[in-house]
Amino acid sequence: MSQLVPGLGLARGMLLTLRRFFEPKATIRYPEEPPEGSPKFRGRLQLLYDEYGTLKCETCFQCAQACPIECIDMGGIDTKNRYHIHWGPPETYGERRDESALRRSGRPVPDPAYEHFGPIDLAPVEAALAEYDYDPKNLLPILEATQQAYGYLPVAAIKHISNMSGAWYAMIYGTASYYGHLRFEKKGDREQAAAVAASRPPESSYRSALQAALMGGAPVEDTTQPPAANKARGSSKVRGSSKVRGSSKVRGSSKVRGSSKGRGRPPRAN
Amino acid sequence: MATSAPISRRRASADDPRVILEEQVGVFEPVPPFPPRTEREAEFYTLGDGEMFLNMGPQHPSTHGVLRVVVKINGEVVTDLDPVLGYLHRGVEKLCENSDYHQAICYLDPLEYVSALFCEWPAVMAFEKLMDVTVPRRAEYIRVLSGELLRIASHALFMGWMALDLGGLTPILWSFIERDEIVEMLGALTGARMLFNYYRIGGVNGDLNHEFMSRLGDWMTRATEQHDANVGLLNENEIFVRRMRDLGRVDRETALRMCMTGPNLRATGVPFDVRRSHPYSVYPELDFDIPTRDEGDCLARYLLRLDEVKQSLRIIDQCLNQMPDGPVMAKLPRLLRPRPGRAYAAVESPRGQYANYAISDGTDQPFRLRIHDPSFIHLQSVGLLMPGHLIADTMAVMASLDPIMGGVDK
Amino acid sequence: MDRALRRRLEARFGDVLSGPVRQRHDETEIRIGPADLTVVMRALHDEPDLRFRFLADLAGVDSGSAMQVVYHLWSETTPDWLRVIADNLPRDDARIPSVTFLWKGAEWMEREAYDMFGITFEGNRDLRRIYMPPDYTSFPLRKDFFLADDAARSPGAGVRHMERTHSPRNATPAAVVRQAKGA
């Protein structure tokens, strides 16, 4: 048709653009209206706090080991207030990247045991590993043998196990922290735990926050005054938590959550 | 510009300001500073009578991604052309060798960044072959569904780019709106808008959810007419048609010799589509045609992609009808250590046959992962299609082959 | 798995095969020496009962002990992918005839294999580096490639990568190399 009448196609195109000229527009005015994040949006990493102002993160490393490009670098205290543990690019790269690169290039593989935990003699670990032929499925016997050798599980040993057996450090750590009879520190070695305990908010602040949350009454003032920061954080989180039950739980930091704009907006027509 | 005397400028040395350097500036001749290494290079970098080099890219506005093309022109006529790659090279294959099987999938994502699922798919299939995993049928259907959606999005973007390289400003934004809807719903399904790390070994990451299905249904009701309205701007436009017809023509023998695949091969009349010629996933159960066209010029490639969009819509409809129930992931150990072996898997990406060749040595990391990218092959054939056309057509031909530099440079 | 194809291949190339015809899933695999490549490829491409007209992939492989070049072919005569492995190329000087006389499109794939593995394809008239800069000296995808050594040779020598900066001192490959040399 348009081949017969020259210029007809052009005219149609012009008419189409003229019609679009009056149609509703698709632009999102970004800073004013934040884009809709779907509930499954994975783009944002954030640490969640529970109602009492403590981190929900138990440093179980599940996220770190699930992260495909090893971009999560985390350290902290585990829930039993036991131990300073660390996971992140240094270890992952030091252990996995260089190890594999060297393994393939036929060079001596370095021992990535960490200096700041003090290098140890890894011969017993090697023996245990060799006994159970480096198989992560026999993790528990290996760990027990290691603890038998050292009396506890040194980090260097755990890292060596993960390095040799190919199992993730986080997996071994999770296994070891699950069984009660596996220790991470020498008997009677509690300085670090004490230091850690000093930095945590006292139980009383939790009790007051709990009362505030349950019976809504004014939080009872405890005799030992808690650190101001913790108290403020806890109370603020009590406010935030009521908002969490809104529709947009997943999207956004507590700021967006708190704003009335974030919640009652209809989905984008598009 | 070929000036006899080199333009030079005196400036103080960065190391020692008292030292004054006489340096040549302002001139960039694309001729490499070293003697030609190959026969072809020697032939290309010798100028004939009245010829000159024009260096397009890597900062040229319309080379998709960072591509550098050294064009040998005689007036406005392109006599020869030499693409220079590697500005986006990330060594993905090496990265995959040093990361375990799950991580490798994620590294493959940003290769064809406009249709990322098709980069994961062959790798996932190859790994499944390596460890003899059978994927649940629901997962296969979800893969086909999302893949075809992404194919439509990619083709929509192709049309926009095509028009943009011909100087039309509007279609690129319309097609981005069209693509944005699809990408939004895929974001609801996979959790990411562009680099969805969604296909997993033995299934997919997460089942269909309500938001995705509602968005999809909303979109399917108006997809066809919206698409027709968008392409109505160009299909009958005399200027467009006259420019695209008989441009960059290639016959089927040459196309086969150039290892072309996908729409560019089908535009020459060869009905080679991996979905049919080497069926994978659940495509044998689905009913769709392989559109082909006989004249292998840019217009044919453009129109062929429009037909493919319609076929993809058909496939999506059937997927939604035949979607079975069941799990979306096979039971797998956390630590994957396939037996030593080799596996080759290919899928039909919007640009052609996208293939991966994986070798396992028994460890938890692939011993070798070869990535075969169709854009790489098609970009190579630009040098074959271009000579005799004008500078203005260089970008048009390149756009009609639709290479993605992320995939070309790996 | 296409048994007929296997029989055909054994009947046709029985003498040049350097190993048994392996079949797994939908792949058929034959191994030949680099010397026979031209004959085998031409036969596969031309002969009416094979007609492998379509080169699906060309990959270089460093098996640690020797170099390989792996071709994947497709034909309408069989539902399988045919994988031709040209095996036992010496690692120091790997040479193999090019297949650009059949598939001109193999040119860049061979360039890539050359760039990444240092395999020389005789007959490819444009065998340059394609990804790496022209003054690059090593071949990244070989198994003996090691970034630290390469960085020492490259213009970026002395630049510390982030992982090096963060990781403990004795775990840096440079130290490792030193240890290896010392030991």
Add this chain to the structure above:
Amino acid sequence: MTVVGRAWNRLSLPGKLFFTLAPLLLVTTIAVIAILVIFGQLIVDFLAANLPIVRFVVAVTAVLLMSVPTAFLIIYMEMKVIALMNLRLGPDRVGPYGSLLSVVHGLKVLMKEDFTPTGVDSIVFTLAPVVVYLASVMSLLVIPFAPGLFGQDLNVGLLYFFAVGGLSVVGLLMAGWSSFNKYSLLGGLRSAAQIISYEIPLTLSVVGVLILAGTMSLNQIVLDQRGSFLDWFAFKQPLGLLIFFIAATAEANRTPFDLTEADSEIVAGFATEYSGMRFGFFFFAEYVNVFIMSALIVSLFFGGWTAPFDWPWPVHIELNPGGLGIGLLILLAVAPVVGTLVLAAPFWVARSSMPAWQALIIGFVLLNLLIGLGLFALAFLGWEWVVGLFWFLGKTYGFVFTFVWMRGTLPRVRIDQLMGFAWKWLLPASLLNLFVTAGAVVVLGR
């Protein structure tokens, strides 16, 4: 001294300014008055003696001054219209609906570094933008905006227009050649080939109009078309109009003929190496060209400033406010208040939630709008040049919109198609048009 110094130091900044400026102002005023008293007669005689020169200088100044806002307006139009056609919102941050964005662009261009790359022929490189800009601005001189409102009524106006407009090729070629860049070179050569080959159909398509009008002065041509819109040359010269429109698009380097700065092929054509205000000159010149081409199409084919139909009820207004006497004062004092209250009342009644002051503000704004409209209506009916300007700008911006619309829609043609179209189709068509018109004039008389 110290006294004065201390007093001076005590002054604040405004005070210092006042005490500096006030004496200067006094002195200048006295001087000016003195000069006027003494030489006033001489000056008046001198100006009266060579009025054309004065008129020319004034006209050139006015045209230069109006070219920049025109460019701003058209740039904003282009941004906004294309955005709306793309289903975008376009500029919406600076000023109401982003209408000040083009002004910001102008300021940005002014503040950018005016960069001269190494190796360019710096003199030619610097002169080229000026040539291009002047070529387009000088063409504005002969365009009749309204009865009595034009720079110069040359009797060879059209020739002057084409001659001056042709100068822009030289500028583009200079830019392309001097800026030491292959893209620029290609752009310059393209522009030379394109503009020169489209000059011919452009000129030939007008000849029909010249034959019909019998004059080359644009003002006369417009005057010939006054009356109803049936007297416009568009209906006597449809083919000429089509050819002129296409050729004008090519002349102004607009899509689909914008090969000169085809960004997807040759990066920015002749303007690749330019930055800062030099680029700004090219930028403005392009849009001023759009305005000029639209204005020329309107003047030649659509009756310039003449209304499409005569105003059916001719009104003659003579205002003598003095006649009202004291009533005028009362009116001026009372009318605004009463009007505001009257206009505010309905809002205040209608919406109980609205506080009174908001209603008053609305009423005041409405009142001002009404008064403004009334004044414009009076002027429209009373003064002819307001009518002329109204119609002229209306038609012209209609065509500007068409140019922008085409840019939003059409892809770019190839260079060989472009030349082939000019020489194979437009040239014969314009010749045909010319012969037919001449024959018709000979046979039927004018």
